[in-house]
Each structure stands twice: as structure tokens, then as C-alpha cells.
Amino acid sequence: MSTHTNSLRRGGKWPLITAWLGVVLLLTAAVLMVGSGIAYKAEWISLGTSFTWLKQGAELSVAAAVLGLLTLIVGGICRRWRPALVGAVVSMAVVAMIAMPMQLKQRAQSVPPIHDITTDTQNPPAFKALAAAREKAPNEVDYPGAVTARQQQAAYPDLKPIILEMSLADTMVATKAAVKKRGWEIAEATDSTIEATATTRWFGFKDDVVIRMTDTGNGVQIDMRSASRVGKSDVGTNAERIQAFFEDLENR
Structure with missing residues (x-):
């Protein structure tokens, strides 16, 4: 009991x-x-x-x-x-x-519902080697245009190109090394551009990157574009990727 x-x-x-x-x-x-x-x-x-x-x-x-x-x-x-x-x-x-x-x-x-971010909204770096892969994906190959540019500039006003006081050849070597260190898959590298794909760990989303280097006489200006293949919004990932990559380069 x-x-x-x-x-x-x-x-x-x-x-x-x-x-x-x-x-x-x-x-x-x-x-x-x-x-x-x-x-x-x-x-x-x-x-x-x-x-x-x-x-x-x-x-x-x-x-x-x-x-x-x-x-x-x-x-x-x-x-x-x-x-x-x-x-x-x-x-x-x-x-x-x-x-x-x-x-x-x-x-x-x-953040705004955009998925294509670039440091040059007037003349964005273009996807060439990765164009075919992007054509098979839901999101567009070309930069979306003025509406996206305005949204990007309002959300990420500090996202600008950087200038490295190096030769173009040395800048290419440093940039390619930084891309490989991040584990991005390089699709093509010319004398002044690199196209690569970053794959997220969990869902395996593929975001494409194109890096353009321009010799200005006072150093090399680096512009970058990062665009998701799927999804209306990237939840800020592409802007964050560009900023982090530029920090890597400047630290090098």
C-alpha cells in the first residue's frame, strides 16, 4: 500500500x-x-x-x-x-x-531578397566559363539590373572594389591562392579573371564567383561578383563572401 x-x-x-x-x-x-x-x-x-x-x-x-x-x-x-x-x-x-x-x-x-551581388553594378564582371552551368539553373546568367543594384547599394553601401599595390601577375597568383584556400572549384582562369564555384556544406547550394583584375597604373583594382544559382534571396551570403574574400586578399 x-x-x-x-x-x-x-x-x-x-x-x-x-x-x-x-x-x-x-x-x-x-x-x-x-x-x-x-x-x-x-x-x-x-x-x-x-x-x-x-x-x-x-x-x-x-x-x-x-x-x-x-x-x-x-x-x-x-x-x-x-x-x-x-x-x-x-x-x-x-x-x-x-x-x-x-x-x-x-x-x-x-536583407533584401536578391541573390546576385557585385562590386561594380554599372559594369558587372560577366560569367563566361560558367555561363552554360548557370543557364541550366533557375537564376539568370546576366546581372539582374538597376532594381537589384539599388537594393544592393542600400543594404551593402560599403561593398566596393579594392586596389592592391602589386603587379597584375602577382595579384593573380595571390587571388588564385586565396580562391583555392577557400575550397572553391576554379572553372577558368585567364590573365585577368577567375571564375569559380563555391558549394555550401549542408545543402550543397552552388554559388558562382567571377573575379576581375584591372591594372590602373597605381595598382590592381579587383572587382568581384558572387551569384547564387537557385533561390530568390541569398540571405546575405554573397555579400558576406565578397567581403570575407577581400579581407583574405588584403591580409595576404
């Missing part, structure tokens, strides 16, 4: 049930969210399906967090410390898991 009363006082099986249910939901959410990128990169599913998986995973992770908090509270009240610990771990894991998608969502809301 006393054992039965103690079991009721400590919540019976409910702390264990909610703890395990939270774990199951967390694992399912993790599989959906991580698998969405891996499956799309492997070309097993479409981009629309991968985003659906990502959204479903995020929704399940929220449910897991609710169960985790409920288990933590009930476990603490009933002094069932193991289920309470599981609930705390599940809740913290959810926070870590959805941190990156939430940051991407916030960034998407803070």
Missing part, C-alpha cells in the same frame, strides 16, 4: 512517458532537419521537399522542447531526477538545434 501511494506521489509513469516521448520527437526532428540538406545535396529529393522536411523538423523540435520543459517541471515536483534531467537535456538540445535556422530566418528578414 505504501509503495503504491509513493508511486502515485511521485507521478507514476508519466515523467518517464513524457521524457521518452520528448527524446523520440527530438531525434525525429534532428533526422528531418539534418536529412533535408543531405538528401537534397545527394539529389534524392527536390528543394521544395527539403524545405518541407526542414519546416516539419522545426515544428517537431518545438513540440520536443515543450515536452522537455513539462518533464523537467513534473520531474522536479515529483523528485524524479532522471526524467527531469532528460527533460532539461531535450530542451537544451532543441535550443541548439534551431539556433541556426532562426538566425537564417532573422537574416532573411533583414
Whole structure:
């Protein structure tokens, strides 16, 4: 009788049930969210399906967090410390898991919905070697034009070409080394241009880059263009790529 009363006082099986249910939901959410990128990169599913998986995973992770908090509270009240610990771990894991998608969502809301960024909006570096690959993709080969230029200048006013006090040949060597260090796949390199493709790790999105070097007499001016093959918005990735690459070059 006393054992039965103690079991009721400590919540019976409910702390264990909610703890395990939270774990199951967390694992399912993790599989959906991580698998969405891996499956799309492997070309097993479409981009629309991968985003659906990502959204479903995020929704399940929220449910897991609710169960985790409920288990933590009930476990603490009933002094069932193991289920309470599981609930705390599940809740913290959810926070870590959805941190990156939430940051991407916030960034998407803070930047314009454009995907083609260049340091020269009047005469953008042109894709030639990568033109055929871009023609097969949803996004255009040519720079979109004045509307995109205005949006870019409003969002990234400091994005400008840089000038290196080096010879054109030395600048090409340094630029090519910086491209290879970043793991971009070079499609073509001439005496004054480099075309390359950067591939994101998770979804395997391909963003194309063209770097143009012009000898001004006082140094070499470097203009750069970075454009996504898919997606209306790049969530600020292309501007960030250009800025980071220029910093690499200037540090060299």
C-alpha cells in the first residue's frame, strides 16, 4: 500500500512517458532537419521537399522542447531526477538545434531578397566559363539590373572594389591562392579573371564567383561578383563572401 501511494506521489509513469516521448520527437526532428540538406545535396529529393522536411523538423523540435520543459517541471515536483534531467537535456538540445535556422530566418528578414551581388553594378564582371552551368539553373546568367543594384547599394553601401599595390601577375597568383584556400572549384582562369564555384556544406547550394583584375597604373583594382544559382534571396551570403574574400586578399 505504501509503495503504491509513493508511486502515485511521485507521478507514476508519466515523467518517464513524457521524457521518452520528448527524446523520440527530438531525434525525429534532428533526422528531418539534418536529412533535408543531405538528401537534397545527394539529389534524392527536390528543394521544395527539403524545405518541407526542414519546416516539419522545426515544428517537431518545438513540440520536443515543450515536452522537455513539462518533464523537467513534473520531474522536479515529483523528485524524479532522471526524467527531469532528460527533460532539461531535450530542451537544451532543441535550443541548439534551431539556433541556426532562426538566425537564417532573422537574416532573411533583414536583407533584401536578391541573390546576385557585385562590386561594380554599372559594369558587372560577366560569367563566361560558367555561363552554360548557370543557364541550366533557375537564376539568370546576366546581372539582374538597376532594381537589384539599388537594393544592393542600400543594404551593402560599403561593398566596393579594392586596389592592391602589386603587379597584375602577382595579384593573380595571390587571388588564385586565396580562391583555392577557400575550397572553391576554379572553372577558368585567364590573365585577368577567375571564375569559380563555391558549394555550401549542408545543402550543397552552388554559388558562382567571377573575379576581375584591372591594372590602373597605381595598382590592381579587383572587382568581384558572387551569384547564387537557385533561390530568390541569398540571405546575405554573397555579400558576406565578397567581403570575407577581400579581407583574405588584403591580409595576404
